[in-house]
Amino acid sequence: DSVDLLCEEEVLNGTYDMAITAGLVDGNKFAVKLLRKGPLCAFVHKSHPFYERESIGYSDLKNQRLITTNSNFKTYHQLTEACRYYGFEPDIAATTITLRDTCRSYPDRTAVGISTYLILGKIKYQDFRAVPIADDHYGWELVLIAQKGRRLSDVQNELCRKILNCTYEKI
Numbered sequence: 001d002s003v004d005l006l007c008e009e010e011v012l013n014g015t016y017d018m019a020i021t022a023g024l025v026d027g028n029k030f031a032v033k034l035l036r037k038g039p040l041c042a043f044v045h046k047s048h049p050f051y052e053r054e055s056i057g058y059s060d061l062k063n064q065r066l067i068t069t070n071s072n073f074k075t076y077h078q079l080t081e082a083c084r085y086y087g088f089e090p091d092i093a094a095t096t097i098t099l100r101d102t103c104r105s106y107p108d109r110t111a112v113g114i115s116t117y118l119i120l121g122k123i124k125y126q127d128f129r130a131v132p133i134a135d136d137h138y139g140w141e142l143v144l145i146a147q148k149g150r151r152l153s154d155v156q157n158e159l160c161r162k163i164l165n166c167t168y169e170k171i
Helices: 004-012 074-085 099-105 154-165
Strands: 018-022 028-040 040-045 066-070 093-097 112-116 126-134 139-148
Touching: 004 018, 004 028, 004 112, 004 139, 018 074, 028 154, 040 074, 074 112, 074 139, 139 154
Parallel strands: 066 093, 066 112
Antiparallel strands: 018 139, 028 139, 040 112, 040 126
């Protein structure tokens, strides 16, 4: 588990047997096992208007300062694609690989962190909350990839089961 695009490259060139990464993944290049699907989420401070909402939509992100992972992660690309689909360019104030810490240290705590609800929705953070972005078209997938034609061992399948236990199931 590393940077999404690096995971794909390392499995493709045989450095690793398998990787956990974000979908969508090219099924012509890899054996792909979908582990979980879920929405992206807005990670917000309790002072933000989104904090009390059950969910938001992508159009709610217009005119919001956003923090998300950098362009080596698929979340960045999914966010920008969804915003463009809804007719606006996202105002990305910062990119990071540690979204939670970046949002917590953002000076005025008004920025909206964008990540996956499968991970942030399960964890409690003082004064912050993950609010799902409800959308039928754009979301996030947690997938296991391996080299095409390769069967997973019992140990690798057990690892998949353990990873599933770490993700948030209910929305």
